[in-house]
Amino acid sequence: MAQEPDSVLRAVTHDGSFRVIAAQTTETIRGALKSQTASPETSRIFADMLTGAVLVRESMAPDLRVQAVLQGDDKRSRIVADSHPDGMTRGLVQLATNVKELKVGAEGILQVHRTMHNGALHQGVVAVPEGGDVSGAFMRYMQESEQVVTMISVGCHMVGTEVVAAGGYVVQLLPEVERAKLAVMAERLEDFRDILPLLQRGAASPRELLFETLYGMPYEQVAERTVHFGCNCSEMRLMASLASLPKHQITELASSKDMLEIGCDFCGREYRFSPEQLRGLVDTN
Numbered sequence: 001m002a003q004e005p006d007s008v009l010r011a012v013t014h015d016g017s018f019r020v021i022a023a024q025t026t027e028t029i030r031g032a033l034k035s036q037t038a039s040p041e042t043s044r045i046f047a048d049m050l051t052g053a054v055l056v057r058e059s060m061a062p063d064l065r066v067q068a069v070l071q072g073d074d075k076r077s078r079i080v081a082d083s084h085p086d087g088m089t090r091g092l093v094q095l096a097t098n099v100k101e102l103k104v105g106a107e108g109i110l111q112v113h114r115t116m117h118n119g120a121l122h123q124g125v126v127a128v129p130e131g132g133d134v135s136g137a138f139m140r141y142m143q144e145s146e147q148v149v150t151m152i153s154v155g156c157h158m159v160g161t162e163v164v165a166a167g168g169y170v171v172q173l174l175p176e177v178e179r180a181k182l183a184v185m186a187e188r189l190e191d192f193r194d195i196l197p198l199l200q201r202g203a204a205s206p207r208e209l210l211f212e213t214l215y216g217m218p219y220e221q222v223a224e225r226t227v228h229f230g231c232n233c234s235e236m237r238l239m240a241s242l243a244s245l246p247k248h249q250i251t252e253l254a255s256s257k258d259m260l261e262i263g264c265d266f267c268g269r270e271y272r273f274s275p276e277q278l279r280g281l282v283d284t285n
């Protein structure tokens with residue numbers, strides 16, 4: 001089935017009341033899931049985390065990096081979503097030993113980090129609402145940590161282990177919004193609180209989402225951006241993280257006769273380091 005490439009569209013109503021950002025993330029999630037081991041249910045949460053990170057970045061800081069971490073009830077298992085300004089997005093499923101699925105309920109925590117323009121890190125931490133709803137957690141984050149009132153819905157339609165369609169949207173109230181218009185929008189959004197039925201019907205492209213959420217309100221589509229799965233790992237980056245290990249550990253690794261093989265957890269790419277390269281690290285450390 002031919003599908004349009006993943007993208008993010010944004011629109012602002014002519015009266016300055018609302019801003020909507022809608023994203024399709026199907027291919028991005030398929031790509032990111034390939035190098036992860038996750039049950040269908042954990043895959044669905046993973047998908048929602050990635051789409052949520054994309055939407056937070058696009059609404060708060062399109063040209064900065066956003067990382068979102070969902071910690072499960074067991075406090076040891078987590079999902080990491082990492083979305084970059086050029087649209088490159090990746091993720092990680094980290095389950096504790098003997099844990100098969102990420103369970104997120106009353107003990108779940110959502111952490112969002114975003115890099116500020118001055119290089120400082122802005123971090124927000126919120127409890128996941130009852131029921132483990134990822135959309136609800138992101139909404140709470142936006143409200144409590146960013147002081148922005150939004151409606152967020154993310155979703156992923158899966159058949160078995162296949163991702164059929166994934167995406168989401170954010171409706172943001174702008175300062176000019178009038179009470180009457182707000183009431184109309186609130187009523188309207190009741191129908192779209194859950195994006196899943198739209199994804200299942202194949203009616204959740206960013207264009208359709210803008211049309212549906214802003215139905216009857218004149219609006220202007222202001223930008224189209226892309227989103228894709230990718231990873232920025234490199235031999236240099238891995239070397240740098242190896243160099244940060246304690247010296248005795250590096251010496252130990254360097255004393256082996258074999259090549260050290262390391263796979264990137266985000267994308268699965270394999271890297272090989274020779275004992276000579278590792279010895280070089282000990283010397284420069």
Ligand SMILES: [Zn+2]
Binds near residue numbers: 231264265266268
């Ligand atoms: Zn990688």
